[in-house]
Amino acid sequence: MNLAIRDIRYHRGRFILTSIGLGLLLGVVMSMGGIYRGLFADALAVIDSTRADIWVVQQNTNGPFAESSRIPEDIKYRIKAVPGVAEASPLSFQTIQIDRSGKPFRFFLIGYDLNGFGGPPEIVAGRGVRQKHYEMVAAKAMKMAIGEKIRLGLHDYTVVGITGKVVSSGGDPAAYVTLADAQDIQFKKDNSAIRNDRERIGENLGAIQALAPAQTKYLKQNIAGITESTHTVNTVVARLAPGANLQEVQERISRWNHFRPISVEEQTKILTKGMIEKARMQLGLFRAILLVISAVIIALIIYTSTLDKIKVIATLKLIGSQNRVIVGMILQQSLLMGVIAYGIGYLLILMTYEKFPRRIVLDAFDLQALFVIVVAICIISSFVGIRKALKVEPAEALGG
Amino acid sequence: MYAIEIEKLTKVYGKGETAVTAIADATFQIKPGELVAILGPSGSGKTTLLTAIGLINEPTHGKVVIDGATVADGGWLPGIDLKRLRREKLGFIFQAHNLIPFLTALENVMIALEINHLSRSEAKSRATELLGALNLGHRLNNFPSALSGGEAQRVAIARALANKPKVILADEPTAALDTENGKNVMILLKKLALENHSAILVVTHDHRMVEGFDRIFHVDDGRITGEKNNSGGSVNHELG
Ligand SMILES: Nc1ncnc2c1ncn2[C@@H]1O[C@H](COP(=O)(O)OP(=O)(O)OP(=O)(O)O)[C@@H](O)[C@H]1O
Ligand SMILES: [Mg+2]
Numbered sequence: 001m002n003l004a005i006r007d008i009r010y011h012r013g014r015f016i017l018t019s020i021g022l023g024l025l026l027g028v029v030m031s032m033g034g035i036y037r038g039l040f041a042d043a044l045a046v047i048d049s050t051r052a053d054i055w056v057v058q059q060n061t062n063g064p065f066a067e068s069s070r071i072p073e074d075i076k077y078r079i080k081a082v083p084g085v086a087e088a089s090p091l092s093f094q095t096i097q098i099d100r101s102g103k104p105f106r107f108f109l110i111g112y113d114l115n116g117f118g119g120p121p122e123i124v125a126g127r128g129v130r131q132k133h134y135e136m137v138a139a140k141a142m143k144m145a146i147g148e149k150i151r152l153g154l155h156d157y158t159v160v161g162i163t164g165k166v167v168s169s170g171g172d173p174a175a176y177v178t179l180a181d182a183q184d185i186q187f188k189k190d191n192s193a194i195r196n197d198r199e200r201i202g203e204n205l206g207a208i209q210a211l212a213p214a215q216t217k218y219l220k221q222n223i224a225g226i227t228e229s230t231h232t233v234n235t236v237v238a239r240l241a242p243g244a245n246l247q248e249v250q251e252r253i254s255r256w257n258h259f260r261p262i263s264v265e266e267q268t269k270i271l272t273k274g275m276i277e278k279a280r281m282q283l284g285l286f287r288a289i290l291l292v293i294s295a296v297i298i299a300l301i302i303y304t305s306t307l308d309k310i311k312v313i314a315t316l317k318l319i320g321s322q323n324r325v326i327v328g329m330i331l332q333q334s335l336l337m338g339v340i341a342y343g344i345g346y347l348l349i350l351m352t353y354e355k356f357p358r359r360i361v362l363d364a365f366d367l368q369a370l371f372v373i374v375v376a377i378c379i380i381s382s383f384v385g386i387r388k389a390l391k392v393e394p395a396e397a398l399g400g
Numbered sequence: 401m402y403a404i405e406i407e408k409l410t411k412v413y414g415k416g417e418t419a420v421t422a423i424a425d426a427t428f429q430i431k432p433g434e435l436v437a438i439l440g441p442s443g444s445g446k447t448t449l450l451t452a453i454g455l456i457n458e459p460t461h462g463k464v465v466i467d468g469a470t471v472a473d474g475g476w477l478p479g480i481d482l483k484r485l486r487r488e489k490l491g492f493i494f495q496a497h498n499l500i501p502f503l504t505a506l507e508n509v510m511i512a513l514e515i516n517h518l519s520r521s522e523a524k525s526r527a528t529e530l531l532g533a534l535n536l537g538h539r540l541n542n543f544p545s546a547l548s549g550g551e552a553q554r555v556a557i558a559r560a561l562a563n564k565p566k567v568i569l570a571d572e573p574t575a576a577l578d579t580e581n582g583k584n585v586m587i588l589l590k591k592l593a594l595e596n597h598s599a600i601l602v603v604t605h606d607h608r609m610v611e612g613f614d615r616i617f618h619v620d621d622g623r624i625t626g627e628k629n630n631s632g633g634s635v636n637h638e639l640g
């Protein structure tokens with residue numbers, strides 16, 4: 001006869017409530033693991049969807065995500081010419097936060113070359129960007145409708161397509177526009193600023209008496225052109241030809257002195273080790289604390305339920321029960337509670353994880369490891385109850 | 401061979417100045433099938449005597465022999481499996497029925513059989529049969545909280561009898577019952593002593609309950625002060 005199940009059956013209300021409570025706690029532990037995995041997936045989402053082998057960024061920076069990096073757009077031609085490089089494409093990234101119907105609306109704007117790569121990895125509705133200007137593909141999470149317009153910088157952009165789950169390393173959903181548009185939004189000065197600049201250049205040049213008027217005009221046009229140029233990008237990504245040697249290509253680009261070619265492995269490391277390491281440790285610490293709390297709660301529940309059963313245990317000893325009957329009852333109860341709570345927590349997270357504001361990735365290994373930990377906690381926690389039970393004297397069955 | 405034999409049994413609780421001698425130099429033998437009562441005022445040592453014989457209260461001095469096996473001789477003998485002796489040779493009945501609250505009447509009896517290595521089905525049929533014989537056939541699946549005092553006590557009796565013990569020990573089995581139910585329980589115990597050939601030792605306060613017992617011991621202040629047999633004669637012990 002299984003005494004553990006019989007006792008639970010009799011006190012089922014209490015047992016179910018306790019299991020649900022513990023289940024919620026374990027659900028939180030699971031979601032923390034999921035958030036951690038989600039952080040990873042988010043951090044690497046752009047890298048993964050770009051499928052580049054090398055990220056060329058400004059020298060001495062860990063760009064373009066961990067640090068800012070600015071390089072001239074036309075470097076793409078030189079990179080493309082490096083032996084072993086099959087394709088090279090410039091990209092620009094910026095975080096945008098605007099007001100949309102009274103609420104802050106944040107997203108990650110990616111500008112890409114329509115003739116290159118690094119654009120939306122998939123189109124789930126509508127179409128990709130086709131026109132050179134003022135079209136946008138938005139991630140599903142932005143909850144924008146096709147045809148919707150949004151004002152960025154000096155122009156309105158129309159959403160023409162929806163892409164899947166691309167987010168910035170900060171978890172903001174991504175939107176795609178052409179590189180030229182992105183550069184406009186990021187670098188273009190407004191008209192009064194341009195006017196001011198031009199006047200200042202004119203005045204400065206006018207002050208140089210030695211210049212002939214034709215020279216002044218020529219210089220003025222050139223200088224204004226440079227100050228108004230938006231042909232800057234954050235990175236140029238490159239894909240290698242089959243069989244090309246990554247290190248050789250990297251060495252070659254490094255030799256130009258102004259750029260740092262970061263391999264995709266290094267870029268991954270920069271993002272995971274640098275940017276999300278603290279968040280990871282924080283989540284890890286939280287998980288550990290919650291597990292300790294679960295252990296204490298299980299131990300307390302088992303201990304008090306053992307205290308409730310002192311008379312029962314004494315009676316069992318009196319009628320000659322073996323210790324294993326009593327130990328089994330306590331241990332099985334503890335394990336049952338842990339396993340049921342785990343199941344409740346799992347169901348809970350399974351039903352809700354898609355509704356979390358940030359991505360939750362449920363990893364099978366994490367879940368299995370947690371299961372093993374919960375079982376271990378149940379076994380260890382039941383020791384306090386078992387110790388108490390083994391000390392009960394059969395004579396205690398006699399009292400009242 | 402006696403079912404119960406005790407010799408110069410003494411139990412002292414505590415040490416030094418606070419020591420209490422609860423039972424002193426008790427000696428008697430009880431044959432299988434004998435129905436024996438222990439009478440005495442509160443605090444006289446009746447429960448102490450019963451629990452020492454019941455192998456749940458270690459004697460300070462003296463000998464306890466159950467069904468021919470010496471269990472204690474100035475403390476438990478080393479290597480004695482008290483639990484095993486309790487489940488195989490002894491049955492207990494208490495004032496408060498001591499049923500396990502989360503088991504049904506049937507399961508309360510079955511558990512005693514199962515810990516004595518009977519299979520589930522054997523335990524079930526034997527428990528059903530026993531409870532039926534005690535007029536509890538209609539209460540098999542009730543929890544103790546749903547049983548009347550008399551019914552609960554009969555379930556406890558069924559549990560005590562389940563393993564056909566050589567010795568049944570009852571500590572005020574009728575105290576929580578009304579006179580009617582109390583008498584019925586005593587009648588039942590007498591019947592069982594005859595049928596099962598078990599020695600039954602019953603502690604009680606109540607003189608009216610001991611009618612028809614084979615022998616009656618009087619205990620006062622830890623000493624057995626008198627013994628009556630059913631012939632009505634009185635024997636006075638002066639021990640120690
Ligand atoms: N565990 C114990 N520790 C110390 N003293 C005890 C203990 N149990 C009993 N005593 C003492 O031993 C004496 C005999 O107690 P016992 O319980 O055997 O009496 P009793 O005859 O069963 O009384 P009652 O009729 O009230 O049940 C009493 O003085 C009691 O206070
Ligand atoms: Mg007593």
